[in-house]
Each structure stands twice: as C-alpha cells, then as structure tokens.
Amino acid sequence: MAQEKPAKHKGLLQTHELYKYILETNVYPREPEPLKELRALTAPHPRSGMGTAPDAGQMIAMLLKLVGAKKTIEIGVFTGYSLLLTALTIPDDGKIVAIDMNRESYEIGRPVIEKAEVEHKVEFIESEALPALDKLLENRDNEGSFDFAYVDADKINYINYHERLMKLLKVNGIVVYDNTLWFGSVAQPESSVLDEFKEGRVNTINFNKSLADDPRTNITMVPLGDGITICRRLY
Secondary structure (H helix, E strand, O other): OOOOOOOOOOOOOOOHHHHHHHHHHHHHHHOOHHHHHHHHHHOOOOOHHHOOOHHHHHHHHHHHHHOOOOEEEEEOOOOOHHHHHHHHHOOOOOEEEEEEOOHHHHHHHHHHHHHOOOHHHEEEEEOOHHHHHHHHHHOHHHOOOEEEEEEOOOHHHHHHHHHHHHHHEEEEEEEEEEOOOHHHHHHOOHHHOOHHHHHHHHHHHHHHHHHHOOOOEEEEEEOOOOOEEEEEEOO
C-alpha cells in the first residue's frame, strides 16, 4: 500500500506536527474570535490558501502595535483575514486603505468585519493596485503619511509596489511582503520546481534581490507562513 502524503499547509516547517504545535500552543489561543470566524468562513473557498497564515498574522499584529500604526495600506485583500486583523489592532480612529481587484472575495468576509464593528476603519478600493497607489500619490498629503503596509498580491509587481510604498510610508514606517519564500521554491533548482510555481519563483527571487540591494530599508526575512519579509523605511 502506498504511503499517504501529508496534507499541505501554509508553513515551511518540515513536519506538519511541529507546525500544528505552534498553531495550537501559541497562535490559536490568542486569535480573536472574529478572526477564527473569518478563517472558518474562508476554509471552504477553492483558493483558501491565499489567506494570510494565522502565525504570520500574529507577527503582523505585533508589528502594528510596536509601531503604533494608525494609518495603513493593504494591497491584496482576498476575504479579509489580514484586513480584519489590522482593523482589530489599530485605534478606533485608525484607517486602512484596502486595495483589491476582486470585491466578490472581500464581500465574503465583510459581514464578519461589520459584526466586529470595525468596518468604519476600512476604505476598500476595487482596483488594480498600481493605479490606486498612483492616485494616492497625486495627493501630496499622502506622501510619508502611512505607518504600515501589507502586500499579498501579484508577485510580478512587488518591485513596483515597493517603489510607491517607499514614498507613501513614513520614515521608520513598516511594510510587510507575503510569500517571499514562494513555497520554498526560491531555494530549489529550477529543474525541480513545479510548472505552476516557476513564474512566481523568478519574480520572487528578483524581488528578494532588489530588497537586499535597497539602501532605503532595513529588512528581515521570517519563515512564517509562506515567508514574510519585513522592511523598515530608513529615509
């Protein structure tokens, strides 16, 4: 009898049991009830893997608190797990500019956001991200005004998003990029990478190199979820 393959999960840890231990011991006990509800609501979705991993979300919440974030940007919303997490974390008069092309996915999680009484913090923009960011930059008051940004969108444009975010973020502001280890494929020879991951792998490798070469930021790559890279704007 062939051995059953272990179920895939968002984490890059080598054993499912260890990842499960981290979630059950450290993450889930502290996860707010609205986030649990939204995670359960998203689970049946055919692209549920696009949601922010709960362990990465826990890190994001801590970063939001550490920088005292009040005005934030989110590029890529899906059903809104990270959006809701941010809305629950920032002050009541805080604001999140949330950009996504697909309002249908956002509407899945919107009732939970409303129920948590944090929808007033969210400005949802249904748009491709680059024109939406350029429009924000047309208003000079937006330059250097955002405390925090989270990017979980099309990998080919991460470099373009980064250039705009470096103008929108305050000095010492933080941007977090998701999927910067791309299912571990960034460290694999191209010949062994599945076709479905190859384009994203190339884009991710190029982006990671560009961040390492960018003198405007401090960076750290963290192996949570599918890999997140945290950047602090220096000037």
